[in-house]
Amino acid sequence: MSIPKSTREYRSQGDGYKNLKLQVSRLNQPKATEVLLKVHAVSLQYRDLMVSKGGYSRQKKNIVPCSDMAGEIIAVGQDVQNYKVGDRVCPNFALDHIHGDPTQETQATGLGGAIDGVLTEYINVPAHSLVLVPEHLSYEEASTLPCAALTAYNALMGPVPLKGGDYVLVLGTGGVSIFALQLAVVSGATVIATSSSDEKLKIASKLGAKHVINYNKTPDWDDEVLKITDGRGVDHVIEVGGPGTIGKCAKATKYAGYINVIGFVAQGSEGIDIRSTIRKALVFRGILIGSVKQFEDMNRLIKAHQIHPVVDKVFSFEQATDAYAYLESQKHVGKVVISVSKN
Ligand SMILES: NC(=O)c1ccc[n+]([C@@H]2O[C@H](COP(=O)([O-])OP(=O)(O)OC[C@H]3O[C@@H](n4cnc5c(N)ncnc54)[C@H](OP(=O)(O)O)[C@@H]3O)[C@@H](O)[C@H]2O)c1
Structure with missing residues (x-):
């Protein structure tokens, strides 16, 4: 796959999800310790509704929203050892919360809150933030794991x-x-x-x-x-x-x-x-979500019992604001997902 030079991404000014703006932005190549992900699916959280209203503490301005995704590695930085192109992965909610207790520093790496998030077609993330997706899960199912699960x-x-x-x-x-x-x-x-x-x-x-x-x-x-x-x-x-x-x-x-x-x-x-x-x-x-280490432990339990996350409804990337509205209505059971890429 050729490496894309741009990505379609949503941005929020904190003035409600109805005003989310879809735009095209330049995409950087992954740094030495990063991987470039093709985002396949994103799941929504209650928190994303708060971020969309500008009501989240220490929220970045003009933010790419959302924290939870599953996708595929399409390029790796020169120093990345543990992952390869084609791996199916999720980044952790807080990119730098690798193990142990959360800290002010790890909190400052929370996707879609403190820093730009995942409601985009492509994203570069540090390899240390990644976990492999359990094989029995689809991208849509796996996108629900990082925060809620x-x-x-x-x-x-x-x-x-x-x-x-x-x-x-x-x-x-x-x-x-x-x-x-x-x-x-x-x-x-x-x-x-x-x-x-x-x-x-x-x-x-x-x-x-x-x-x-x-x-x-x-x-x-x-x-x-x-x-x-x-x-x-x-x-x-x-x-x-x-x-x-x-x-x-x-x-x-x-x-x-x-x-x-x-x-x-x-x-x-x-x-x-x-x-x-x-x-x-x-x-x-x-409780403040969890670490990469806990994410790996959880995935072992999910794999051992072949648990399938409960995905209530899937919306297309273009229907992202409908997905927000559905989450807000509280008609759902389990998770609301946005399918970003079909292939
Ligand atoms: N601390 C953390 O690390 C962390 C992580 C994730 C989420 N959260 C927080 O946890 C909360 C839930 O998040 P979520 O993503 O699971 O939300 P969600 O998927 O939007 O679920 C909201 C559900 O809460 C239930 N609810 C509403 N009012 C209720 C009440 N009075 N009593 C009992 N249940 C009620 C409703 O279900 P029914 O219609 O079935 O009652 C509703 O559908 C949010 O406040 C979110 O910010 C915190």
Whole structure:
């Protein structure tokens, strides 16, 4: 394949996804330690909606949005040893978060937030940011792994990793929660899933959730979780709701259980009861996606159990703003994907 000299890319001024601009830009050749990727598919995150509104902390101006992609290496820099042309890969969300804890420096390499992202036909990335795509996954499926899947994996496999027989509570049926459901089920946990919709809960049940609760029909869903667990509470919570759900999650968690603090899709101001937090020795753990090392570990689990990510809908590159609108509507279960290249 001849090396392209330009790329079609979207740029955002932070004035809403409807104003995303498709333009042609010059493409540099990969530096010595970089690879040039042909982007096959990009998946959207809740975060991309925030970036599109200019509402993300320390966001680059006039940014190429989106963090998550899968693609093919079409050129390698002269010092790259581990990868070759033709390899199917994903770059990590934070390019320089290779292993260990995140730092201010690794955070400054977050695609589609601090630096330009992946909603483009071609991109140069450092070889150290890459992981190989599991063979059983399509590019569209693999594009969902870097943020949503890795966040769920990091939450569940943290300092006190999930054990078979543990209870896991997942809130809603968005990208992070559905991956947490799938990863927890194959690891032997019993999953309790909540959602606004009975139809979505049917999908959660099919994916292996043993117990499901419609949080609109059962506003005291924390009591229901306690009933299901015989009053004990769950071992792990995938807390994507934030201010609107965290108080109920604390009530539904067992003594010394983990509340993995991930997002803030639910409005409200419940707050946390400090006394009962202390009395129950609860662990609140902030999650910031994950490292390349964790990504490799996660892919082994995905490969071992032949997990297929739940892709709700695929849009074409030209329909990118429709994909954003669909994500915003919250009609989806799992992930919304943009197919950038058909071949
Ligand atoms: N910390 C990190 O590293 C990290 C990484 C990824 C994402 N996040 C954050 O995690 C959150 C979820 O991200 P995502 O990409 O998975 O979002 P998403 O795919 O857009 O999912 C949103 C889903 O949340 C559910 N929801 C909305 N209100 C709810 C409520 N009151 N209670 C329970 N569920 C509710 C809805 O599902 P139902 O209709 O089924 O209820 C909705 O479809 C966002 O805040 C995002 O910024 C953080």
